[in-house]
Amino acid sequence: MVVYAGQGDPRRSIELLWRGSAVENRPGPKPGLSVDLIVDAGIAVADEQGMAFSMRAVGERLGRTAMALYTYVPGKNELVDLMYDRAMASLPTVYVLDDGWRPAVTAWAHDMWEFYGRHPWVLQVSQARPVLGPHEFAVIEALAAILVSTGLPGRRLRGIVGAINYFVRGAAQTIAEARAAGGATGEADEEWWYARSAVLVELEPDLAKKFPMLHVLENDREPVDPSLPYLENDALENFRSGLGVLLDGIEAAVAKP
Amino acid sequence: MVVYAGQGDPRRSIELLWRGSAVENRPGPKPGLSVDLIVDAGIAVADEQGMAFSMRAVGERLGRTAMALYTYVPGKNELVDLMYDRAMASLPTVYVLDDGWRPAVTAWAHDMWEFYGRHPWVLQVSQARPVLGPHEFAVIEALAAILVSTGLPGRRLRGIVGAINYFVRGAAQTIAEARAAGGATGEADEEWWYARSAVLVELEPDLAKKFPMLHVLENDREPVDPSLPYLENDALENFRSGLGVLLDGIEAAVAKP
DNA sequence: CGAGGTTACTTTACGTCGTAAGGAGTCGCA
């Protein structure tokens, strides 16, 4: 499933995101659940089963049927929006600038990287139409605050914020989805790669000749840290290295007008 | 729906990707379809309806039932893999280096940007476990070939290829999914934004004070090209600007050891 | 204290999806 942010009534969605649910003294039976409980259960289920979690599963975790959730939440899309924003509440919102913007941005990026690792399903929530929740705002505000300290104008920073965001998301996707897919089929990353590349080499023996430049990239390797799985190690190294290049670009922008 | 690459038999998937289907003289009725026909129909349907297209829809476009497709293709996942790789066949595989690597990388990135605009559903195919098809290889080989000309070692280039890829994908997603979501609900981007931000401002009047740095970024604007929709214009500007920063970073890496 | 309206939650049901199973008809080859 792909979730586009809030296809329902915008007012209802945004009220839920920013205000929570009103809890006055109302007639009828006492609510046994709450939006917060449902959102937490949703996050727990999604952490286990990925974005393809079902309303029935969330209901079951709370000892209710799927339809009970619809008393609190307009639909699955809105629930995902709430889950998305609530998950982001676990992220820092302030970074120290004592050593300048560069270590701060690096810390921000690593926090995001780990966050995506904890909640891979978040990567599936559409980035195009931001959920516009308070915690998402806070997270980007934190990055913006760091970058404003470079002195670059807002006009330039918008592209930079985007670039950093896209990069971190993309890099995180590389391992997050690998893990998810492995979990779905019960295969570990390694096995998946072995099986596939073995068949590929068998069917197309002269791959290295057909794509010589890729061969160059793939085969220039340093000794590997054996404590991490191969793919994960690779992904983390590429993350650090790519982020470094990106930050060098910002540094160049700061240095020159 | 989210598609993880080839969860089925790896051999079957990769054979289909690299060899196509064998068409000897076989008993039984003459095949009325072919893998290629099905893949083309799939791309056409996905271009219209997004990744949530159904096997039934693809079959109908070919005057068959959904089940008829299963004679040629093991399942929807594998079909998506094939669609993904075939769509990539429309991309250039060689870029001239007469003016150096920078304009070449820029051209590559813009070609990808437009490609994602033509086939937004491609952005939904998992990047984590590459489909490993010949055309995907060719596209990355093209980028690798450009970057090798910088003289940087493969070890460094891997992170850079990743960074460029993630950035372009992420930036493209911003408008591609906005368009798709607009199409799904019949709302244009503008309307969607207006409706949401109006409610947001109403419910949270002092947004600008709560997130002052975001406010700085958002309000430092140049005159806008009125020929493009607002969001699209914004996205394209951020794309160009962010790509510039990224390329500056590569330039720094090339200049220094 | 009792009636009426409101609410929480359930059961049932609909339309969608991917695809498994089995059957009908068609063709190459013995």
Next chain:
DNA sequence: TGCGACTCCTTACGACGTAAAGTAACCTCG
């Protein structure tokens, strides 16, 4: 001529999100 392989169809299953309608709990007002 018939066997076996093949294409394609119909039917069916179990999942999904959620609409509709019912039941029981609870507050407020008379």
